[in-house]
Amino acid sequence: MKNRLKVLRAERNWTQADLAAELEVSRQTVNAIEKGKFDPSLPLAFKIAKLFGLSIENIFQEDGE
Amino acid sequence: MRSRTHKPGTFAARELRNSFWAVVSSLAWGLSIALSSAGLANVQEPKLLLVILVLLINLGIGIAAMMVHIHWLKNVDEMIRKIWLESMAMTFGVLWIVLGSLLVLARADLIDIDHEEIGLLFVLAAAGFATGGFRTLKY
Numbered sequence: 001m002k003n004r005l006k007v008l009r010a011e012r013n014w015t016q017a018d019l020a021a022e023l024e025v026s027r028q029t030v031n032a033i034e035k036g037k038f039d040p041s042l043p044l045a046f047k048i049a050k051l052f053g054l055s056i057e058n059i060f061q062e063d064g065e
Numbered sequence: 066m067r068s069r070t071h072k073p074g075t076f077a078a079r080e081l082r083n084s085f086w087a088v089v090s091s092l093a094w095g096l097s098i099a100l101s102s103a104g105l106a107n108v109q110e111p112k113l114l115l116v117i118l119v120l121l122i123n124l125g126i127g128i129a130a131m132m133v134h135i136h137w138l139k140n141v142d143e144m145i146r147k148i149w150l151e152s153m154a155m156t157f158g159v160l161w162i163v164l165g166s167l168l169v170l171a172r173a174d175l176i177d178i179d180h181e182e183i184g185l186l187f188v189l190a191a192a193g194f195a196t197g198g199f200r201t202l203k204y
Binding site: 026 | 076077147
């Protein structure tokens with residue numbers, strides 16, 4: 001699954017640690033999600049979407065899309 | 066947004082504290098088993114009461130370590146939890162394979178299983194668990 005997390009984070013000048021603290025996850029998890037190595041659960045995806053004020057599909061897309 | 070990773074009350078601070086106690090409880094468990102085994106080995110004809118006491122200490126510290134680990138697993142985030150659960154599954158599998166092999170070899174009279182081989186299983190379990198957990202460093 002692809003995502004725009006890195007771009008959205010960079011637009012706000014947040015570090016991975018900042019985003020991790022907001023989402024209450026580890027920095028490693030933020031890094032893994034950004035690199036597409038780990039797909040977040042639905043509750044975490046909703047939390048990310050809420051934090052950036054976007055819908056889940058605006059942040060996460062399937063690989064083929 | 067300022068970095069708040071290790072300030073008290075944050076997720077990172079809680080995770081650090083829980084991880085610390087998980088490591089301490091594991092070490093305490095290992096140390097109690099090692100010390101009690103060494104102690105029993107140095108006592109001439111250990112009394113039943115002493116053996117029961119050692120078993121109770123092992124049971125008590127073991128249960129405490131399990132509770133600490135369950136608490137720790139509940140409080141890490143979903144990716145870290147997934148990695149450690151896979152690590153536990155691998156450790157469990159490796160132990161079954163090694164124990165099964167040892168039993169087959171012993172049944173075939175190719176080896177004798179004594180307390181030293183059984184002690185090695187503990188070392189193997191700890192090494193397997195730690196190796197699986199090193200995957201968290203990949204990220």
